[in-house]
Amino acid sequence: MALKNKVQSIFVSGWRKNAWLMISSSRSINTFATGFDDNRILKSPSLVSIDLPDVWNSSSTGYSELSAHKFASEQTARVIDGKQIAEEIISKVAIEVTRMKKTIGEVPGLGVILVGDRKDSLTYVRNKITACEEAGIKFKLTKFSDNCTEDEVCDAIMRFNVDSSFHGILVQLPLPQHLNEAKILDVVKLEKDVDGFHPMNMGNLAMRGREPLFIPCTPKGCVELLIRYGVEIMGKKAVVIGRSNIVGLPTSLLLQRHHATVTIATALTPNAEEITREADILISGVGVPNMVRGSWVKPGAVVVDVGTYPIEDSSCEQGYRLIGDVCYEEASRVASLITPVPGGVGPMTVAMLLCNTLESATRKYNFV
């Protein structure tokens, strides 16, 4: 694993371009994780052994001078109002929940597990509580301190699993490093996996002819916005920046199901902007502020910014504000449609969570 650690430390120091050169000149990268052991039957290494973090930074992307690109002098992009769409959706969820309560005496229930005291996680959970209250969805938060054990978290999930008044279970990510995220998420009962992160859901999302029980909330929200704003997806070139299991991966899979020609750009893609400039639909979810410059965007493209990077701002109520991956000032002069941060994808993620929770209850009670 020595080379993997070297790669990680290089990324952290921001020498992405130099790291790339180092790696490509080293021994065959296909074997870097395990060595070329002639006793093994196959040369292919295990997948987990070759995993690398998708660490982006904005310092060495080969970006050419701003002056070389002609931007419109003012914003040309129409703004996608995710906040408004999310409110409309939540209102409709509320109507359905009321109808469910009147008709069968049940309401959907969402159980949330929160570990630690990250400010952003606290905010996200608070937003979810507020939205559930608006929609009439029962909500329960189980909190753990930062140094809790895996067993404590798993037990809490299992209690939600067997509690018939809860139809959705969500583990607020990220979890502290000492906890095994995959192991914990696997405890969530598939029928209550409203975040859609269970590999069974992901497989059913990926495979044509199959329907996942739940589509992950953020990608689901992105596509809902595209549809509502009349964006054609079929046959279009879509580029997804980032390949996290919670955003980049499911977003690319969902766009594929909608028949886009999808490319995933990763932190190991040299000159990612050459690829993003070809995109009719550009979706970025890496959490690196202002990484996507105007020069990364094809004129007239649709830009969806999933990035949420907190920066300190004492003038804000929480003491911080969120900025996205996209340099809004530049990109909005090139794109035809763009989501703002905040007020774009974020509210839609919450709205989709409510939809998934309602969907789960609807399925359980066969409610029509």
Next chain:
Amino acid sequence: MALKNKVQSIFVSGWRKNAWLMISSSRSINTFATGFDDNRILKSPSLVSIDLPDVWNSSSTGYSELSAHKFASEQTARVIDGKQIAEEIISKVAIEVTRMKKTIGEVPGLGVILVGDRKDSLTYVRNKITACEEAGIKFKLTKFSDNCTEDEVCDAIMRFNVDSSFHGILVQLPLPQHLNEAKILDVVKLEKDVDGFHPMNMGNLAMRGREPLFIPCTPKGCVELLIRYGVEIMGKKAVVIGRSNIVGLPTSLLLQRHHATVTIATALTPNAEEITREADILISGVGVPNMVRGSWVKPGAVVVDVGTYPIEDSSCEQGYRLIGDVCYEEASRVASLITPVPGGVGPMTVAMLLCNTLESATRKYNFV
């Protein structure tokens, strides 16, 4: 579903380009499947309702005249000898099986279900039987006539599921139209899904940090060939032509896990050759003979042909021979490395099946 049927019939008649124009001028394609029903909470349609067959044809790809492209006068590509590599791998599997038998008195077992009398399926199954015999793997074939019932097939799978002498179960595809493929494949016990088609395996293939129990054989074979021929995958542009659940999808997921920048070209990608020409690694699996012309290939690229199209040839033993998606004569003058058909990916698929079956037995017995 009227528009979907129209689309399918247009594809069948080969008017792909005209079909594309028709579709793009019709109402928003994101809603074609379900209509814009304002009573629904979300506008996004269900995924299965928007699925389309990935029907390629070579007639209308916008290919410009052959004379415009300068090919080398003779073959420049090194040929990837899949047959030889497969034989080496099967020999090593045989050694392991012998060791297993001597050490713990067990051998891996593979159960195969075959429905109908397709010549190509019969050939593939025969190849698998021969390979199993070479490797010392126990093999059992359960055959059904073309008009069998779903229950008969499912019962046979369930018998293999509970039979401890079988560690892998394979349903030879394609199945006759009247059988529900997904439903049947779902019956296969996950721990014996040596084809890797179960959505749980697919999800674990897709998600970083996770390991599938089995990687689908054909993509696994493709990557094994790339590694053995010293092809760098990390950071390279890989284009996968076709998005079938058994080839295109898992191949793209596997290449992503190996850190390539992956694009999937589908039958709905306008001017696919503009995209394939950017690929350092080009993998085609659509079953359309000679579709991938020399002009589709970037000079020096690595070309992997997964296509297997049977054409009648009375001079061949089976009465037919296989040709691939790639116009070998042209592509071999542009590419640096190329797989032949036959003798490239095909034998590797069989070898990987044996590896997966051995892996399954190894896991079960904790054999080291």
